[in-house]
Amino acid sequence: MSASVGDEGPFVVLLVEDNPADARLTQEAFADAGRPVSLEWVRDGDDAMAFLRRHPPYTEAPRPHLVLLDLNMPRKDGRATLMEIKGDAALKALPVVVLTTSESRxxxxESYRxxxxxxxxxxLDMDELVAKISALCDFWLDGVAAVPGKPAGR
Known part of the structure; x- marks a missing residue:
């Protein structure tokens, strides 16, 4: 799947999600929302950091425009991954949206801090997931001005 982002190629979303069923539902939600993107999927924070830093086996990975990050994962969870992304000068401008089942205050x-x-x-409802993914797309693909030339930029 790919959506045009001017001369810079498709809008790339990195999904960091340990559950294959949730990853598949998220991909289907993007398609059902009518907003095709290049959706890249990794299963935990360690793989996300390797992907973002283009470490093997992700040396040819595209630069994502947006990261969708689950919190509860094995190895490096979403909390540690978020802190690492935002603590890295080369990655901190990258928009990170926590997408999780946790409703814990x-x-x-913690995520906003x-x-x-x-x-x-x-x-849990697919129609609600599609609506939320569509709203994310409306905002992050169409509504936000990004810094040109940065990984988060368009």
């Missing part, structure tokens, strides 16, 4: 507050750009609770 502490998780929400760690500089998450948004916190979205994954609904």
């Amino acid at each position: 502490m998780d929400v507050e 760690a500089h998450a750009n948004a916190y979205v609770t994954k609904p």
Whole structure:
């Protein structure tokens, strides 16, 4: 899937999600929302950091415009991954949206303190998920001015 982003190629979304079923539902939600993107998927924070830094096996990975980050994952969880992204001078401008089933007030507050750009609770209903993905697309693909030449830029 790919959506045009001017001369810079498709809008790339990195999905950091350990559950293959949730990853598949997210991909279907993008398609159902009518907003095709190049959706890249990794299963945990360690793989996300390797992808973002283009370490093997991700040396040819595209630069994402947006990261969708689950919180509860094995190895490096989303909390540690968010802090690492936002603490890295080369990555900190990259928009990170926490997309998780957690409705914990502490998780929400912790995520914003760690500089998450948004916190979205994954609904159980597919129609609600499609609506939330569509709203994310409307905002991040169409509504936001980004810094040209940066990984988060268009």
